[in-house]
Amino acid sequence: MKKIMKFYSKSGMEYVYDNTTGLSFPSTSLMERVIQEVQGNLSEEETVERLKSDFNEEEILFWYNFVNKWSKFKAFSSTQAQISVEKPDAEDVKEWILREGLNQLTLCATEDCNFRCKYCIYSDNYEYSSGYSHKYMDFETAKKALDHYFSLLEEAKRYNPWREPAVGFYGGEPLLNFKLVKRCVEYIKKEYSNYKILYTITTNASLMNKEKADFLMQHNFGIAVSLDGPEEEHDRNRVYANGKGTFKDIMKKVSYVMEKGYEKISSLAIFDWKSDLFNLQEFFDREDVPRLTIISVVNTDMGCNYYKQFSKEDFQCHFEQMKKAKQHYVEYLIGNNLKKRTSVFDLLFGLSAARSIFQTPFVLDPSPIMPCTSSCIPGRKLYVDVDGRFHTCERINKAFPIGDVEKGLDFERIAEMMGNYFQHLDSCSNCGVRRMCDKCYCAFVTDKGFLSSSQVCKDVEASIANSLSDAFTIGEINPEFLENFSSNYNRTLKKLEFVED
Secondary structure, three states, X not given: OOOEEEEEOOOOOEEEEEOOOOEEEEOOHHHHHHHHHHHOOOOHHHHHHHHOOOOOHHHHHHHHHHHHHHHHHHHHHHHHOOOOOOOOOHHHHHHHHHHHOOXXXXXXXXXXXXXXXXXXXXXXXXOOOOOOOOOEOXXXXXXXXXXXXXXXXXXXXXXXXXXXXXXXXXOOOHHHHHHHHHHHHHHHXXXXXXXXXXXXXXXXXXXXXXXXXXXXXXXXXXXXXEOOOOHHHHOOOOEEOOOOEOHHHHHHHHHHHHHOOOOOEEEXXXXXXXXXXXXXHHHHOOOOOOEEEEEEEOOOOOOEOHHHHOOHHHHHHHHHHHHHHHHHHHHHHOOOOOOOOOOHHHHHHHHHHHHHHHOOOOOOOOOOOOOOOOOOOOOOOEEEOOOOEEEOOOOXXXXXXXEEOOOEEOHHHHHHHHHHHHHOOOOHXXXXXXXXXXXXXXXXXXXXXXXXXXXXXXXXXXXXXXXXXXXXXXXXXXXXXXXXXXXXXXXHHHHHXXXXX
């Protein structure tokens, strides 16, 4: 059988993860014995006869039937999940994008920002990304991007006539170019009124005022505010160009929206090895703080140098705090009903556990176009830079454009990019957890090309084993929690009109 990986819950229960099918299940000595008999082509009767002196006959029959079904599923899955390193056909790419992609158009309103956050992707801490600039997107560029996006949606109606378009504004700080945001919304209302549009904006909120807030609320924007926690945590990294902290200004500006009772405002938080997770947990439980939808560690991709400032002792303290927080979550929170607000620990531990079980990529239907890693097919979302070039998303650097607003989406270039990417996935075919891989292009890119998977994925199996261990530990304590949590979280995102990456 294809390689399987064993892992253990915190209670000591042994499980196996089967990479061929993407399934995890308890491991027992009886199951392992039955596998040996099935591999030896013994019948059900022969297997029972051979094992009944050591095991219960009913349990032998259960595992015999299970292993047989598992083996058939493995055979089916093996034929469905072959890895091809060939460049995909441009027409196949186009059909997939029209059928499954075009989920959001994100406009980079400006590459300028009034903050100088220490971990920002535009900072000097990232070798393979460009820095800040004073470039602003003009309306003609935005108009052409919008027209192309909606033309693709029209063409795609034969595949998905009910798809609702989403238009987002990003930066830099998009409120620096608020006039562009307004003109785009007004243009869409005039030219594409037959569509129901989901609008989003990612902002530091420092430039928010009554006029801007009222406009965003009137047009049902999902407002994602970058907020890293209480003042001492937030101001450690999120500062103005002069080094002054930004927390008080942000809280003052979002208070108007919060006092209005507007529900489609949320927080996006970043933490690092010096963050106090328990302080973050307490802060985001407050009713005057926009509810937390995403919390993530400082990005380690794109040639990140940010962590060079920390010591081994800093990492060890962070590691011990993560263990303590996880233990606290499992012992005191999992047994309770779901809370009204999603907490820091929910997102760090509950969400990742739920995804390990319920959102495993490619379990039943691996894409023949993207057979491994969690990289999307470019065109799932579209990001437009200030110069009008299309990119896979806002996270990837500018070395991989996939079209522009003048000529449109370049399906042949997308196919070539994917083919080049596949050539660097040298360790995927032998990876024991490739169906659960969470790596995307950003983990592999430099400013010139892609790193190989053997360079990027050194600790991926241990990481997946740890995630599965956490998930099954929680599942043992409260079997319904993970499914309920996953459903509630997705409903929250929909309610906030927030498009998750």
